[in-house]
Amino acid sequence: MALLEVRDLHVGFPVAGRMVEVVRGVTFSIEAGEALGLVGESGSGKSQTALAILRLLRHPGRVTRGSVRFEGRELTTASEAAMRSLRGSSLSIVFQDALSGLNPVFPIGTQLTDVIMAHRGLSRRAARDAAVEALGLVGIRDAAGRLGQYPHQFSGGMRQRVLIAMAVACRPKLLIADEPTTALDVTVQAQIVALLHDLRARLGLALLFITHNLDLMAEICDRAVVLYGGMMMEDAPVGALFAAPLQPYSRALLECVPRLGDRAGSLRPIEGASPVPGRLGPGCPFEPRCGVALDRCAAERPPEQRRGDHRVACWAAAS
Amino acid sequence: MWALLSRLLGSAAVLVAVSLVLFALIHANPVSPARVVLGNDASEEDIAQFDADNGLDRPVAEQYLAWASRSLRGEFGRSLVDDTSISRTIAQTMPVTVELVLWAFLLALVLAIPLGIVSALHEDRWVDHLARALATVGVSIPGFWLGLMLIAWGAVGLGWFPAGGYVPWTEGALPHLRSMVLPAMALGLYYVAIISRMTRSAVADVMMADHVRVSRAMGLGRGRIMVYILRNALSPIVTVAAMSFGYMFGWALIVEQVFTLPGMSRALLNAIFRRDYIVILDVVLIITAFFLAANIVADLLYRLLDPRIAE
Numbered sequence: 001m002a003l004l005e006v007r008d009l010h011v012g013f014p015v016a017g018r019m020v021e022v023v024r025g026v027t028f029s030i031e032a033g034e035a036l037g038l039v040g041e042s043g044s045g046k047s048q049t050a051l052a053i054l055r056l057l058r059h060p061g062r063v064t065r066g067s068v069r070f071e072g073r074e075l076t077t078a079s080e081a082a083m084r085s086l087r088g089s090s091l092s093i094v095f096q097d098a099l100s101g102l103n104p105v106f107p108i109g110t111q112l113t114d115v116i117m118a119h120r121g122l123s124r125r126a127a128r129d130a131a132v133e134a135l136g137l138v139g140i141r142d143a144a145g146r147l148g149q150y151p152h153q154f155s156g157g158m159r160q161r162v163l164i165a166m167a168v169a170c171r172p173k174l175l176i177a178d179e180p181t182t183a184l185d186v187t188v189q190a191q192i193v194a195l196l197h198d199l200r201a202r203l204g205l206a207l208l209f210i211t212h213n214l215d216l217m218a219e220i221c222d223r224a225v226v227l228y229g230g231m232m233m234e235d236a237p238v239g240a241l242f243a244a245p246l247q248p249y250s251r252a253l254l255e256c257v258p259r260l261g262d263r264a265g266s267l268r269p270i271e272g273a274s275p276v277p278g279r280l281g282p283g284c285p286f287e288p289r290c291g292v293a294l295d296r297c298a299a300e301r302p303p304e305q306r307r308g309d310h311r312v313a314c315w316a317a318a319s
Numbered sequence: 320m321w322a323l324l325s326r327l328l329g330s331a332a333v334l335v336a337v338s339l340v341l342f343a344l345i346h347a348n349p350v351s352p353a354r355v356v357l358g359n360d361a362s363e364e365d366i367a368q369f370d371a372d373n374g375l376d377r378p379v380a381e382q383y384l385a386w387a388s389r390s391l392r393g394e395f396g397r398s399l400v401d402d403t404s405i406s407r408t409i410a411q412t413m414p415v416t417v418e419l420v421l422w423a424f425l426l427a428l429v430l431a432i433p434l435g436i437v438s439a440l441h442e443d444r445w446v447d448h449l450a451r452a453l454a455t456v457g458v459s460i461p462g463f464w465l466g467l468m469l470i471a472w473g474a475v476g477l478g479w480f481p482a483g484g485y486v487p488w489t490e491g492a493l494p495h496l497r498s499m500v501l502p503a504m505a506l507g508l509y510y511v512a513i514i515s516r517m518t519r520s521a522v523a524d525v526m527m528a529d530h531v532r533v534s535r536a537m538g539l540g541r542g543r544i545m546v547y548i549l550r551n552a553l554s555p556i557v558t559v560a561a562m563s564f565g566y567m568f569g570w571a572l573i574v575e576q577v578f579t580l581p582g583m584s585r586a587l588l589n590a591i592f593r594r595d596y597i598v599i600l601d602v603v604l605i606i607t608a609f610f611l612a613a614n615i616v617a618d619l620l621y622r623l624l625d626p627r628i629a630e
């Protein structure tokens with residue numbers, strides 16, 4: 001049994017009386033200790049997938065279909081209290097808003113100990129020690145002395161470290177990292193990725209790493225799921241994906257990885273316009289931009305199929 | 320510290336400016352207080368004598384300096400008209416005004432803050448619509464009209480409260496408090512609207528903040544998250560509340576008139592009718608000083624509550 005199993009996940013937002021689906025049947029799983037990358041261009045549904053897993057979708061968005069199982073337990077129908085005790089403890093997350101993710105009017109020590117006390121049943125004193133330990137774990141020196149400081153006294157990279165410390169303080173089995181480096185300087189980005197890599201090894205946590213940046217993804221992930229227009233396009237081991245992407249969108253995405261001289265790690269856009277949720281037809285969302293599209297591509301959704309250790313959704317890749 | 324100092328200096332400058340303008344306005348009017356004191360059939364000589372006795376024949380600038388130096392020494396001086404001590408007049412009327420403002424302020428806080436919070440928590444549900452409608456009505460009703468409505472409702476209709484007039488503490492706590500209920504409502508309801516609106520928008524803003532999503536994502540309990548939200552929303556609410564407190568001193572004058580309370584408005588109106596300009600000046604400046612002090616307190620609290628500015 002996988003640690004996390006997402007099956008046929010649909011997320012919709014009611015817009016003008018109609019349900020606009022922004023995640024449209026995504027399926028993947030993560031084994032304990034595994035690092036999975038979730039990649040795709042802006043708006044492809046990566047964040048909504050992550051939020052749906054944690055049941056943190058912003059109202060009125062909701063899961064309209066599908067299932068999320070964590071350690072075998074169904075989350076889409078779990079009670080709010082059950083979700084609360086799961087969040088921040090065995091299933092945790094780091095967001096991209098490193099600069100605004102901490103509460104500006106509480107010392108970081110209070111924020112850390114509050115999370116620890118919510119899950120680990122420790123006294124405030126013991127929770128404080130655990131907070132110091134967690135800060136040490138993410139490489140913040142003189143942690144005890146910094147507990148009383150406020151977020152604005154930390155740099156952006158340091159704030160993200162504090163948020164990571166908060167997310168791993170209760171030893172999660174799965175850490176979701178939603179573009180954890182986007183708000184940070186390029187030099188700091190590498191440090192944060194190295195930190196996640198290190199934490200994964202030390203704490204044995206599984207990672208769902210959401211990113212635009214294929215280089216960063218390749219650095220720490222074992223496997224990658226490519227999303228487009230709210231659908232899974234390809235799911236493959238990182239090495240295999242980079243060496244031989246089977247799906248036309250994955251191929252286009254990888255061709256867009258910058259060559260020498262481009263800004264490190266940034267994506268160059270693919271020809272054509274990004275899909276707009278709610279204005280997608282029944283077929284493959286990539287069809288308007290696909291160079292090898294077939295007649296049936298626009299009309300029928302391509303089925304997912306196994307090709308070696310790849311999972312691919314594409315009519316052209318069908319055998 | 321510098322900020323506080325500059326606020327204090329700024330406030331002093333405002334007081335000076337207000338006193339100068341008042342002085343100029345009063346002296347632009349040619350009717351001497353002597354007319355009031357000595358009556359219409361006083362001779363020109365009597366009036367000249369009165370003016371000379373009271374220094375009213377001196378150049379305006381000199382009169383101003385004389386008044387200012389006395390005020391700086393903390394003396395109010397004596398009324399031109401009946402020679403009563405102005406400090407006594409103020410000691411008699413100010414407590415009524417201050418008490419009225421305090422009750423109205425308390426009422427505003429007690430109603431507005433829970434209303435604003437509930438409204439933000441149930442954004443776009445019926446409680447929220449109701450609270451917002453009330454707030455819109457509250458800010459658009461003129462104070463004196465609200466006062467009359469309250470009299471019609473609470474005094475004439477229900478008969479629970481006196482329609483006006485003031486019962487001192489010495490005649491019993493309950494009668495005293497009853498005489499303050501309608502005036503406090505008349506003065507406070509506008510600020511219920513103002514403060515509840517601010518509370519609602521401050522809380523609603525914070526609820527959308529990234530750090531609140533993080534708190535949820537870390538599995539904090541509802542109560543703890545609420546504490547986090549309220550603590551963040553506190554600065555703007557406290558600021559608006561403190562500033563409202565200052566404004567209330569101005570509106571209190573009108574409410575006092577509607578309910579015939581013997582507060583500072585009475586001293587002020589008497590002085591205006593009698594051209595007792597030293598009293599006018601002193602009362603207006605005291606009210607201005609309350610207003611300015613409330614603003615300084617608002618500023619200080621804002622700084623204290625926000626650790627990003629506090630250091």
Ligand SMILES: Nc1ncnc2c1ncn2[C@@H]1O[C@H](COP(=O)(O)OP(=O)(O)OP(=O)(O)O)[C@@H](O)[C@H]1O
Nearest residue numbers: 013022041042043044045046047048049058061277
């Ligand atoms: N509250 C909302 N109401 C309607 N649509 C929404 C809402 N929130 C997000 N969406 C839409 O859902 C789609 C997927 O958004 P999502 O945030 O998952 O994208 P993403 O892949 O994380 O992109 P990015 O890389 O920019 O973070 C987007 O088209 C977005 O416009």
Ligand code: SF4
Nearest residue numbers: 284287290297314315
């Ligand atoms: S299904 Fe058709 S349109 Fe979609 S990627 Fe494959 S070939 Fe292109």
Ligand SMILES: [Mg+2]
Nearest residue numbers: 046047048178
């Ligand atoms: Mg996103």
